Amino acid sequence: DAKTTQPPSMDCAEGRAANLPCNHSTISGNEYVYWYRQIHSQGPQYIIHGLKNNETNEMASLIITEDRKSSTLILPHATLRDTAVYYCIAYYGGSQGNLIFGKGTKLSVKP
Amino acid sequence: DTAVSQTPKYLVTQMGNDKSIKCEQNLGHDTMYWYKQDSKKFLKIMFSYNNKELIINETVPNRFSPKSPDKAHLNLHINSLELGDSAVYFCASRRGAYNEQFFGPGTRLTVL
Numbered sequence: 001d002a003k004t005t006q007p008p009s010m011d012c013a014e015g016r017a018a019n020l021p022c023n024h025s026t027i028s029g030n031e032y033v034y035w036y037r038q039i040h041s042q043g044p045q046y047i048i049h050g051l052k053n054n055e056t057n058e059m060a061s062l063i064i065t066e067d068r069k070s071s072t073l074i075l076p077h078a079t080l081r082d083t084a085v086y087y088c089i090a091y092y093g094g095s096q097g098n099l100i101f102g103k104g105t106k107l108s109v110k111p
Numbered sequence: 112d113t114a115v116s117q118t119p120k121y122l123v124t125q126m127g128n129d130k131s132i133k134c135e136q137n138l139g140h141d142t143m144y145w146y147k148q149d150s151k152k153f154l155k156i157m158f159s160y161n162n163k164e165l166i167i168n169e170t171v172p173n174r175f176s177p178k179s180p181d182k183a184h185l186n187l188h189i190n191s192l193e194l195g196d197s198a199v200y201f202c203a204s205r206r207g208a209y210n211e212q213f214f215g216p217g218t219r220l221t222v223l
Contacts, residue, residue, distance in 0.1 A: 032209065
């Protein structure tokens with residue numbers, strides 16, 4: 001079972017920042033927080049990951065709380081093409097690591 | 112160039128048949144995966160291969176068998192297809208232990 005919980009759906013206005021929350025209160029110290037998204041039945045797409053520190057790349061920013069029990073994915077300027085299901089995953093990695101996908105958050109970006 | 116490719120994109124077949132789905136990655140990755148996404152959209156891992164060795168085998172029926180002829184390919188063979196096998200199957204690959212996985216476009220399997 002997934003170790004993360006996310007709201008089932010969210011709306012965001014085009015051009016505004018989309019802030020997607022994720023709770024992972026039972027995450028282990030060596031588990032990373034990964035974010036993927038799936039656009040309309042395409043293959044999931046990696047967005048960003050982090051362990052303790054906040055991370056930023058060309059797609060998004062990841063804010064992880066100091067106690068690591070929750071995180072927020074930020075899409076700074078959401079576009080219609082960002083409409084997708086977003087998955088937050090606690091991932092150990094290593095040779096035995098599995099990506100365990102939960103139900104994710106359906107983000108709808110509206111004009 | 113497509114990083115992770117799958118063929119066919121759509122596969123419609125009868126119950127009881129045997130079918131294969133092919134996956135190729137041109138990223139030089141050393142680990143490849145198969146995932147199943149059912150009608151409720153839950154995405155679950157089925158297999159992973161690292162350096163031609165099966166290292167994860169979840170509770171998948173033995174009618175499903177992954178075959179890796181080389182590091183760039185991981186094919187999925189399914190024997191005696193059942194209605195419940197209808198789903199979208201995704202192949203993925205990864206380099207190293209902590210790097211992101213790259214997913215293929217998926218193969219939609221429909222068993223009639």
